Structures are given as structure tokens and as C-alpha cells.
Amino acid sequence: MIKQKTNGRWLVDIEPVKGKRFRKTFDTKADCKRYEALILAKFSNNDEWVNPNSDKRSLVDIVDLWYQLHGHTLKDGSRRFQALVRLSNALGNPIASRLTSAIFLLYRNQRTNLGLKPKTLNNELTYIRAVFNELIxxxxxxxxNPLEKVRPLKVPERELTWLNKEEINELFAAVNERSNYSKNPHLQLLIEICLSTGARWSEAESLNPSLVKNNQVTFVDTKNGKARTVPISEDLANRLHKHWNECGPFTSAIGAFRRVLDKTGIELPEGQATHVLRHSFASHFVMNGGNIVxxxxxxxxxxxKTTMRYAHLCPDFLNDAIKYNPMSIIGLF
Structure with a gap:
């Protein structure tokens, strides 16, 4: 397309192949036509662009290229690369340019029949689709992207489980009685950190003295890679520094936590374990009047949207619709 702009100059806008667009401004319409002809000639003589199927690289080949150009920069890049290679081989390692939605959907159906969870299958779709998007x-x-129109599976909303006051007391009682089956010295403080800040277990374990200052903890090894700082009580801050002086840095205590949890009567959905502490912080925060934002x-x-899972626990959550709507401050005439 060639058109004249309001300033009198001429714009050429051309997309010789899908996903490859050229836009340039010239002083004359003739210059635009020459540029357009040049671009069309370039792509008409390039079989690789005219015929995408001339790209014979396999799915593993482009996964490897993705990793070399981009994947290695991701926090979970190595793990994701290994998962992508397994996925590629499970698909039969086809020529990447010939992969279709139907091929992937048949594979996904087989995996579904084997009992794999929708979230796992959605992760596979997200990973492989991201490879194509990035390389494009x-x-x-x-x-x-051959998988551009494949929809993720619907994932049933997981039950949101949290510990009430009695269960938290029961958990700490089990920690205090654990000498016969768990001697990990870090367990109690790690539980306190999670219940006091909403930290993930791995974030709590990664803390060190330099990250606890002015009665605040800073989590740097986070899921999204962004550091965040949360206030804590002076008492907890002092006990943390005293603990590190006496016992050294935190080491893995998730096994100890599971053993302690087994000694209680607390029943959790599959796969929650330490994450129930994060849910418990959030739930009590909201129930005690904390702000969602x-x-x-x-x-x-x-x-x-993720945080809104806890909104229904807000005191008078739905009643606010009555309290704050404009009809509450005006009268009907």
C-alpha cells in the first residue's frame, strides 16, 4: 500500500510474507514504488521465504536454537529446555515447519488419557508456543506459529486451604515435640517467616542476614524474579539474627516440615504441604481487614486477579456493595 501523508510525504507499507512487514517514508510516490518493487523482488527470489516448507529444521533443532538465543537467559531456562526436548521427542521430533495443531492435539489427548493433569499439559503448550513466538x-x-490457535485446557480451580488458629497452634506444638523424628534446627523459624510474610518456603530458605534489616525481610529468589520487601516484628528480626549466629545459614527443611505435618491431624489437598502457610498468611490477612491491593x-x-481468590474472606465483602453504591448517598424523588 502506498499513500500520501498529511505532511505531503509518501508512505509505503508492504507485507510480502505474513509476519514480515516493511514501512518507509519517501519524498515522492515514485520512490515508494521503487522501494516496493525492490522488496517484492527480494522475497520472490528467496525460496526459503516464499516456501516455508523449505525449512527442514526439526523441532529439537529449533528448541536448541531458542535456548542458545534466548532460553539460557531465563531463570528456569535449563529445566524448560529439557522439558521441551522431551516434548519434541514425544511428538516424534517432526520438521518444525510441518507441525500442526492437529498433531499437537492428538498428542495431548493421549497424554490426557494417561492421566496427566491439565496444568501440566497447559505448561507444555505454553513452553512450545513461546519457542515459536520468540524465534519469529x-x-x-x-x-x-503452528500452535497459535490451540486453546489451553480448562483447569479446575483448586481448593484454597488455610490453617485456622487451632491448626497453627497444633502445628507449632508438633514442632516443639519433634526431637524424636526431626532435629532440623531451622524448622520453627522457617514456619514463622512464612506465616508472618506470606513467603513461599523456598523464598524463606533463601534468606540470609544481609536480607533482614530494619525489621524488614527482602526476598530476592522469587518466582517472578522480582525482589520484594515485607515488614516483620522486631522480635522475629532479632531471633533470626541470633539463630544465624548460633546455627549458621538456613538449609533445606522441607522434609522436616512434612514429617512434622504427618504428626498432626491436619489434612491438606494433594501437593500443598508448605504452600498452606502462604495461603494461611493471605487468608488471615484479609479476614483481619487487610487490603487486597x-x-x-x-x-x-x-x-x-490472583490475589482476588482471597477476597471472599474479607469482612462484609459483599455488604460493601450496599454501603458504597451511589444510591446510598442520594434519595429518590
Whole structure:
């Protein structure tokens, strides 16, 4: 397309192949036509661009290219790369340009029948789709993402379980009686950190003295890679520094936590374990009148939609619709 702009100059806008667009401004319409002809000639003589199927690289080949150009920079890049290689081989390692939605959906159906969870299968789709998107953005692929229109599976909302006051007391009682089956010296403080800040267990374990200052803890080894700081009580801050002086840095205590949990009557959904501490912090925070947006910042959620899972626990949550609607401050005439 060639058109004249309001300033009198001429714009050429051309997309010789899908995903490859050229836009340039010239003083004359003739210059635009010459540029357009040049671009069309370039792509008409390049079989690789005219015929995407001329790209014979396998799915493993482009996964490896993705890792070399981008994946290695990700926090979980190595793990994701290994998962992508397994996925590619499970798909039969086809020529990447010939992968289709149907091939992937048949594979996913087989995996579903084997009992794999929707979240696991959605992760696979997210990973492989991201490979194509990134390489297209880097101009390493000349065809559209073959999985662009594949929809993720619906994931049933997991039960949100949290510990009430009695269960928290029961947990600490079990910690205090654990000498016969768990001697990990860090267990109690790690539990306190999670219940006091909403930290993930791994975030708590990664703390060290330099990250606890002015009655605040700063979590740096976070899920989204962004550091966040949360206030704590002076008492907890002092006990943390005293503990590190006497016992050294935190070491893994998740096994000790599970053994202690087994000694209680607390029943949790599959896969929760230490994460129930984070849920418990958030739930009690909201029930005690805490603000949802503040909770989002404390937990480090990138979207408040995630934090809204706890909104129903707010005191008078639904009654606010009556209290704060405009009809409450005006009269009917």
C-alpha cells in the first residue's frame, strides 16, 4: 500500500510474507514504488521465504536454537529446555515447519488419557508456543506459529486451604515435640517467616542476614524474579539474627516440615504441604481487614486477579456493595 501523508510525504507499507512487514517514508510516490518493487523482488527470489516448507529444521533443532538465543537467559531456562526436548521427542521430533495443531492435539489427548493433569499439559503448550513466538520475533522463522490457535485446557480451580488458629497452634506444638523424628534446627523459624510474610518456603530458605534489616525481610529468589520487601516484628528480626549466629545459614527443611505435618491431624489437598502457610498468611490477612491491593504487593502477585481468590474472606465483602453504591448517598424523588 502506498499513500500520501498529511505532511505531503509518501508512505509505503508492504507485507510480502505474513509476519514480515516493511514501512518507509519517501519524498515522492515514485520512490515508494521503487522501494516496493525492490522488496517484492527480494522475497520472490528467496525460496526459503516464499516456501516455508523449505525449512527442514526439526523441532529439537529449533528448541536448541531458542535456548542458545534466548532460553539460557531465563531463570528456569535449563529445566524448560529439557522439558521441551522431551516434548519434541514425544511428538516424534517432526520438521518444525510441518507441525500442526492437529498433531499437537492428538498428542495431548493421549497424554490426557494417561492421566496427566491439565496444568501440566497447559505448561507444555505454553513452553512450545513461546519457542515459536520468540524465534519469529527474532526473525529466525518465516512462518506463523503452528500452535497459535490451540486453546489451553480448562483447569479446575483448586481448593484454597488455610490453617485456622487451632491448626497453627497444633502445628507449632508438633514442632516443639519433634526431637524424636526431626532435629532440623531451622524448622520453627522457617514456619514463622512464612506465616508472618506470606513467603513461599523456598523464598524463606533463601534468606540470609544481609536480607533482614530494619525489621524488614527482602526476598530476592522469587518466582517472578522480582525482589520484594515485607515488614516483620522486631522480635522475629532479632531471633533470626541470633539463630544465624548460633546455627549458621538456613538449609533445606522441607522434609522436616512434612514429617512434622504427618504428626498432626491436619489434612491438606494433594501437593500443598508448605504452600498452606502462604495461603494461611493471605487468608488471615484479609479476614483481619487487610487490603487486597496491599496483599498483592506483599505476596508478589503480578496480577491482582490472583490475589482476588482471597477476597471472599474479607469482612462484609459483599455488604460493601450496599454501603458504597451511589444510591446510598442520594434519595429518590
Amino acid at each position: 520475533a527474532l526473525e529466525q522463522l518465516n512462518y506463523a 496491599t496483599l498483592q504487593r506483599i505476596l508478589g502477585h503480578s496480577s491482582v
